[in-house]
Amino acid sequence: MTVFLSGGAKNGKTALAEDIAVKLSGGGRRYYVATMIPYDGEDRARIARHVAERAEKGFGTLELGRDIGSCTDLGGRDATYLVDSATALLLNEMYPDTFDREPDPMAAERCRSGLARLAREAENAVFVSDYLYSDAARYDDFTENYRRDLASIDRLLAGLCDVVIEMTAGIPVFRKGGLTL
Amino acid sequence: MDFIIGGAYQGKRDCAVQRYGLTEDDIYTCTESEGIRFGARCIDRLEEFTLWCVKNGTDPLEVFRENRAAWRGCVLICQDIFCGVVPMGADMRAWRECTGRLAAYLASEAETVTRVFCGLEERLK
Numbered sequence: 001m002t003v004f005l006s007g008g009a010k011n012g013k014t015a016l017a018e019d020i021a022v023k024l025s026g027g028g029r030r031y032y033v034a035t036m037i038p039y040d041g042e043d044r045a046r047i048a049r050h051v052a053e054r055a056e057k058g059f060g061t062l063e064l065g066r067d068i069g070s071c072t073d074l075g076g077r078d079a080t081y082l083v084d085s086a087t088a089l090l091l092n093e094m095y096p097d098t099f100d101r102e103p104d105p106m107a108a109e110r111c112r113s114g115l116a117r118l119a120r121e122a123e124n125a126v127f128v129s130d131y132l133y134s135d136a137a138r139y140d141d142f143t144e145n146y147r148r149d150l151a152s153i154d155r156l157l158a159g160l161c162d163v164v165i166e167m168t169a170g171i172p173v174f175r176k177g178g179l180t181l
Numbered sequence: 182m183d184f185i186i187g188g189a190y191q192g193k194r195d196c197a198v199q200r201y202g203l204t205e206d207d208i209y210t211c212t213e214s215e216g217i218r219f220g221a222r223c224i225d226r227l228e229e230f231t232l233w234c235v236k237n238g239t240d241p242l243e244v245f246r247e248n249r250a251a252w253r254g255c256v257l258i259c260q261d262i263f264c265g266v267v268p269m270g271a272d273m274r275a276w277r278e279c280t281g282r283l284a285a286y287l288a289s290e291a292e293t294v295t296r297v298f299c300g301l302e303e304r305l306k
């Protein structure tokens with residue numbers, strides 16, 4: 001089964017996604033696909049804390065900031081993957097080498113094809129994204145392109161996944177399909 | 182009138198085209214430099230029209246009330262710009278407010294209201 005979760009920040013998306021991944025995997029292997037690429041000691045400390053917390057819930061961790069389609073090469077098809085988040089993944093793919101360069105125009109396409117591959121191949125996959133689309137602001141081209149590209153990824157995942165959940169105030173609202181929580 | 186609302190890039194226009202059998206020629210797209218023109222079967226980007234209104238000191242709600250006959254049979258599309266932090270700039274605040282009031286008026290006048298989220302449609306009315 002595949003599940004897509006989106007919604008505003010600090011809504012409980014990750015916590016719910018973990019619960020869903022635990023439930024879907026049953027006794028099988030489950031991986032948290034960590035998309036954050038650490039840049040300093042503070043990042044690394046936070047990541048170490050998260051890894052320890054998730055180990056208690058039975059998650060292995062795959063550190064994969066890019067090339068998300070290769071998840072099943074690393075963990076096998078008969079596993080459950082939690083990808084958190086499409087938002088970070090896109091940013092990583094936009095800057096394959098360094099933040100000094102222009103963003104890679106193929107980043108969104110690489111994310112879409114990689115995520116579609118994971119959704120197709122994995123026994124279960126849970127995807128988390130962020131809803132950045134309903135504020136009154138005029139952004140610079142960079143931010144506007146980023147929002148447009150992330151939306152294209154969200155729409156692809158919402159179309160592909162069996163279940164789509166919008167988190168609102170910590171409450172899951174089912175936009176497509178359903179599952180017992 | 183059928184009203185479609187949703188965040189940026191969520192698939193509102195695609196939803197209108199599919200559900201109401203529109204072609205691109207049926208759709209008028211508002212811009213912040215030109216405002217609005219009635220007459221098309223579908224009017225998209227009402228939030229660009231309201232931004233034009235802010236810049237030109239016009240009340241979008243008045244424009245819609247005065248031209249009610251011109252859009253009663255239309256499909257109208259507006260971006261949901263209501264969930265962010267209160268904007269710092271006075272123009273952006275006015276923009277958000279007048280767009281919100283217009284959206285509420287249009288939703289009350291509409292036969293159907295649809296919200297689009299990540300390409301998925303939800304009928305609100």
